[in-house]
Amino acid sequence: MQSAFEKSISPLGLSFRIWGITQLVFSTLVTALLMQVDVLPDITVVYYVPLISAFLGLPAWLILRIALGLLASSRLNVRSRLDRLRWVIVVLGCGYGLAAGLVLVVLWQQSVTGFLTGFALLNAAFFIGCITQHSVIMAYFHVKPHPTAEARPTPAAIHQEQNRTLKKSYMEQTNKVLYKAIITALLILLLLIPSVFIQNLVQERKSRQAEVVHEVSSRWAAGQTLSGFYLYLPYVVSGTTDSGKPYRIEKQLIVLPEEANVQSVMEPEVRPRSIYKVLLYKSRNVFRGQFRIAPQGDFNLSLVKWQDARLCLNISDIKGIEEKVLVKLQDQQYEMQPGTPETGFGNSGLSLPLASVAEVINGPVSFESVLRLKGSEQLHFLPLAGNSIFTISSPWPSPSFDGSYLPGTREVSDSGFQAKWSFSKANLPFNTYLSDTKFDAGKFGFGITMVQPADQYAKTERSVKYAILVIGLTFSLFFIMEQILKKPVHPVQYVLIGLALTIFYTLLLSISEFLFFDWAYLIAATATIVLITWYVRGHFKSFRTAALLGAVITMLYGFIFVLVRLEDTALLIGSIGLFLILGLAMYGSRKVNWYGNEQQQDQPRLASTE
Incomplete structure (x- = not known):
């Protein structure tokens, strides 16, 4: 029998839980970001952010309410209901993420950075809202089977159950890879948020240098x-x-x-x-x-x-x-x-x-x-x-x-x-x-x-603009390696690796204020590569794998360094480099078994019903 708590959960209450936490997290992140980048004409505007966010999020609450009600009354099993709920949340996150990105484009006057930041903030808020209510969602969809009289299964029923089990295993593995890819993509976007604050830090240090120059110049x-x-x-x-x-x-x-x-x-x-x-x-x-x-x-x-x-x-x-x-x-x-x-x-x-x-x-x-x-x-x-x-x-x-x-x-x-x-x-x-x-x-x-x-601030700022390239390619490499080696990497581990890639820019900025930019880049990149390589060695338990990943990240940082040093031909060299990187990624992942079945077929081989 279901517990009293499980029975008390209604579609209205559960949808309000998910929606409320999502709105709270999103409003907090947007307020902090807008105050940091200093685009608000008046500080009192931040008090209206939660109200505006809640008003615009009402359609999402209504959609969640309807979806939860329909799923609860369906005859699907628990896993199928959860899968469909995840897809509803992904669609809502992408739709509202596009809208949030466009709003930040207007406020921030930066097309790519503002759009990706808004998209990442909204999806991160949805992700946090669902994770915090995971146990409640499981309790809401939990249905125990009613006992029935024992009956001897027939051969046809046995074969049918085997086919059902194969299909279920196939779909579970396929969905697992797909969900992991979606989570990885969201983490890439989420980790772009620190790069925004680093860009502001670069501008702050640059402004401080200008203040010092102006102070000395005013006396000289x-x-x-x-x-x-x-x-x-x-x-x-x-x-x-x-x-x-x-x-x-x-x-x-x-x-x-x-x-x-x-x-x-x-x-x-x-x-x-x-x-x-x-x-x-x-x-x-x-x-x-x-x-x-x-x-x-x-x-x-x-x-x-x-x-x-x-x-x-x-x-x-x-x-x-x-x-x-x-x-x-x-x-x-x-x-x-x-x-x-x-x-x-x-x-x-x-x-x-x-x-x-x-x-x-x-x-x-x-x-x-x-x-x-x-x-x-x-x-x-x-x-x-x-x-x-x-x-x-x-x-x-x-x-x-x-x-x-x-x-x-x-x-x-x-x-x-x-x-x-x-x-x-x-x-x-x-x-x-x-x-x-x-x-x-x-x-x-x-x-x-x-x-x-040695204009270290201009070069550091150009380096930060390539953060999405570094984080995206590194995460893609880890995703492919975990599929090949069958050694899953937890999202928390992705976050730790992403933070290491982000801290590289703060190291670069701080060291370049004392040393030449080239030496600062070498020191910061070496420290980051050694840290990630050591971490990979501990996870995959393979020195060869760690050395391979370290070599690839080294080449990636070298490629970024060349782009930073170039000016007129940076676009040409960067485009050619990205094309080659994409080709290598396609070549390296050609044998990855994305579906997880042993024979890499489009459909699992069903048991004979004869």
């Missing part, structure tokens, strides 16, 4: 942008209108050099700060050129307000100026003063009042100046001249030429670099006389950025 000097020398000449136009009314208009004219030659030498300095290294520099910049002032429209020198006229040099961060700046005009030296008029060339810099030197501003005016300037990583110039040549050199071996113009000639070697830019009136969209003082010259900037070649 930021990346510098220099405008070059130019003349700021305000003037007054007066006269009378056609009606005889007098007028007076104040205007400004910016005069750029007709010829300019700039030579810059950068001396890099690497300053350690905590575990990070900040790249700074000192530079010596020599400016030479010549102005040619001629009447332009309503402008001539007699109209200039010399008390407000300036010779200007804009510098983006004047904190980097190391010593006083002298400029030579017509073989006479003058000291530049801080402050510049408002123009589109920058908001800070140095200028020289021209009131005392107005007599030299007549006809061609040559100038020369040396500027010693500190900065961080970047040095840019604005090509403000009719015809100009800019030369930048440094012993730093890893420059990045950026901005609106690339150098015409450059030489880069282990001993440093030298780059040269040439401009003329023909290839610039402005002339040497600018009446618009709001002219935005910043978009014409060019120069170099000294980069540190």
